[in-house]
Amino acid sequence: MVECRYCEQAFEEESAIREHLYESHERDELSRIDQKRVDQYVEEHGLDEGSREENQIADQSINREQRTVDPPDGTYPADAWELSDVEALSTDEIVAKLANHGIETNETAFRNRVEDCNSATALSEQWEAEYEVDATGYDQDFIWMTAQELWERWTTDVPNKERIYDFVQKGRDLREKGKYAEACDQWLTAWEYILAVIPDDITTIEEADRTLPTFLSLEAFIRSLDSDLATVAEDDPAYHEHRLKFCREVCEQFPDADDEFLLDFHHFIADSLAELDRTADSRAEFKALIEEYPEDPWAYKKLADSYWLDDSDDLTIEEIERTAELYQAALKADTPLEGASIVADRLDEVENRLADTGASDERES
Incomplete structure (x- = not known):
């Protein structure tokens, strides 16, 4: 018998629980193992998922966001792993538990692995593909959570996609408290991580969006950050410099964005230059705009x-x-x-x- 942890129904066959999860529960309710069950059901039946999330990076981000909020009844299933549980373990304990699941790693091996990887979820999937992993149920959540935590401990200097969520959320929390400058600082760090994980050959926002966790709408994030930087700069002129650098990076990273977007951000560059009393540079930017957009x-x-x-x-x-x-x-x-x-x-x-x-x-x- 297989029990559904979300509504306590029981099913005799694995195929029945897959169908039940697909039809009866929202995807963002599910643990990673159950999301895989849904994926398998979709593949077996040739279904079009449509609005269902297919990106495992997005799935992890959703899990991370959910796990920052207490469940309605204040309790989690006893065998469920939470990120806080993994964070409380020593590094030796994490490595030992991974070994118990069939995964052998150490700091050197981990660092070598992240050189060609920009996502903790993708790294955990490499483990699952290369080792005979003995992990079922919530222990599969432990695998990707561990990849995330070891990344923080061993290779914190290497950006990954999952950290983007942390910086964005911290910025939101600070903004709600009225700490707008500190919020912008967090979002600028998120932007640095976005630049680090976007493939070099991507030149449009739409392409970049498809490579990033789906909790983030990239164009909306970019425009919101520019607006907040401009607001903060009214009281702290140093943020004109931050805004100038940010807007230039946006234009350089996405030279094939649509004309309306690029026009806006070149205007923001010229405006920032004017606010910084760099009049000649600002005028040069406006002259270039006139030539490009008459x-x-x-x-x-x-x-x-x-x-x-x-x-x-x-x-x-x-x-x-x-x-x-x-x-x-x-x-x-x-x-x-x-x-x-x-x-x-x-x-x-x-x-x-x-x-x-x-x-x-x-x-x-």
Whole structure:
């Protein structure tokens, strides 16, 4: 007899428990061994899982997230392994328990293995494929949890996909407490890990998303982090530097992202440069945007503002004329410009300055 640990039904055949798990329980309720049972049932019956998670990295992340929350009745099954249980073991105890399950490892062997691996779950699957692993039920959870814990102890300098969740969640917790700068620090570390585990040949966000744990929507994460960095930078200018570096890395990592996304992040780069008083660099960025995206009104408007609002008293005739041309281009662009009336008013000011300067020149001559 095989018992279902989620509803206490019993089944005589393994095939029956697989079907029951597939039909009666949400996948994110399941332990890793039961997720494998569902996978086997799907494969045996040629089913399309559709919305069911097929990525084992995502499965582990879901398990990790679930295990940070107490179950409704406050108790876990007596034989269930929790991450805290594994963390409480000494390294010697972990190694000995792995040996009892047929897996032989030590620090040197582990470090050699992670050189070509960016996921603790993938490493545990290597063990299962290479050794005759004697682990059933919740002990299969112990295997991947152990891979995660030993990674933390022996190769903490090597990023893995599972740690991304930790940094993202810590950031969320800090943000809820109003500690926005500290939250950004955690998310920037998560970003470093994301860059480290994404394959080098990936150039779009969609491709990268498919290689990462599915708890994370990469574009939403990137945009949210940029927004929070900009907010924190209003009080702490050092975060303009952090935002600048982050946005440049985003553009460099994903050069084939869609135009709207890249346009936004090149604007963020130019804005950060302006906030850092690197005016020449900011103007160069806006000029590059105008060349690449000639129908974007904002690059014209912001470049004109950099002259008119910052240096209007010191502008040469040529610079005033150029400022007028930029405001005119912003108003004529096919893409609608929010605040067009403000731009029109500034254009009037610039043209009045030109008229006054011309009249002054005539009087002097």
